[in-house]
Amino acid sequence: MTQQIEEPELSGVRNFRDVGGLPTSDGRRVKTGRLFRSGHLAHATETDAEFLASLGLHTVFDFRNNADHALEGPDVELPGVRNVNIPLSDPADGREFWKMVRDGDLDQLRSILGDGKAAARMTNSYRGIIKHRTIEHSRVVHALAEDSVPALLHCAAGKDRAGLSIAVTLLALGVEREAIVADYLESNAPHRRYRVRRSGEQVEARSPEAMELLAPLFDARAEYLEAAFDTIDGYWGGVDRYLAEGLGLTPETLGRLRERLLD
Numbered sequence: 001m002t003q004q005i006e007e008p009e010l011s012g013v014r015n016f017r018d019v020g021g022l023p024t025s026d027g028r029r030v031k032t033g034r035l036f037r038s039g040h041l042a043h044a045t046e047t048d049a050e051f052l053a054s055l056g057l058h059t060v061f062d063f064r065n066n067a068d069h070a071l072e073g074p075d076v077e078l079p080g081v082r083n084v085n086i087p088l089s090d091p092a093d094g095r096e097f098w099k100m101v102r103d104g105d106l107d108q109l110r111s112i113l114g115d116g117k118a119a120a121r122m123t124n125s126y127r128g129i130i131k132h133r134t135i136e137h138s139r140v141v142h143a144l145a146e147d148s149v150p151a152l153l154h155c156a157a158g159k160d161r162a163g164l165s166i167a168v169t170l171l172a173l174g175v176e177r178e179a180i181v182a183d184y185l186e187s188n189a190p191h192r193r194y195r196v197r198r199s200g201e202q203v204e205a206r207s208p209e210a211m212e213l214l215a216p217l218f219d220a221r222a223e224y225l226e227a228a229f230d231t232i233d234g235y236w237g238g239v240d241r242y243l244a245e246g247l248g249l250t251p252e253t254l255g256r257l258r259e260r261l262l263d
Contacts, residue, residue: 014039015158015192024174028262039158041075059148063088063161088161118216126228138247145257157194159187187220
């Protein structure tokens with residue numbers, strides 16, 4: 001196995017990690033130094049960028065949409081690295097919702113997030129991405145099988161859209177679901193979590209109640225990823241059919257993917 005890349009302390013990039021080392025059902029492991037995940041790179045410092053450039057990346061996949069780019073900015077440029085933007089949500093999806101998350105008062109937050117609405121929104125989002133974004137996921141996995149590794153996959157927080165894209169890739173590699181969930185839950189570590197932005201000046205803007213209402217949006221919860229797996233099983237009839245019929249992956253393509261990414 002290639003040497004595990006030591007996780008750096010990046011000051012402007014959240015939730016970065018190497019996915020290498022995860023086990024497959026046939027006893028192999030994901031190669032280290034080939035597949036990375038993180039939050040957005042818009043705020044990467046010069047030191048962060050130097051580290052990222054040292055990874056020898058071929059491609060950075062950015063799953064953010066136009067609203068994300070307007071809020072956070074474009075990724076930093078890394079020399080010799082191809083940047084591919086594949087939005088995994090509609091450009092207008094949630095713009096007003098996320099504005100309310102940032103600016104809304106407690107009554108508004110209670111209305112849109114209380115009584116389990118926030119967690120239900122996340123679960124439905126995961127189901128919807130698996131069901132309706134097969135073209136995007138197919139594009140990513142095919143690219144990884146052909147010429148795009150080493151690759152970094154990211155969205156805004158590196159948890160949801162990137163998390164699902166990593167999960168789909170790992171399923172294609174034959175990684176056990178338990179290991180995929182365990183890697184996904186690493187996004188809950190305090191140093192990895194997305195910094196919640198609340199623009200209200202009132203004391204209540206970041207009150208314990210406000211943060212509790214927001215928590216389901218920024219947590220990595222096993223139930224979210226399990227909802228995605230349930231959709232693969234229920235809607236597609238299992239992983240093999242999802243990969244073949246949903247993503248259009250042939251045995252030959254899967255073989256190339258596994259050759260590139262597995263020890």
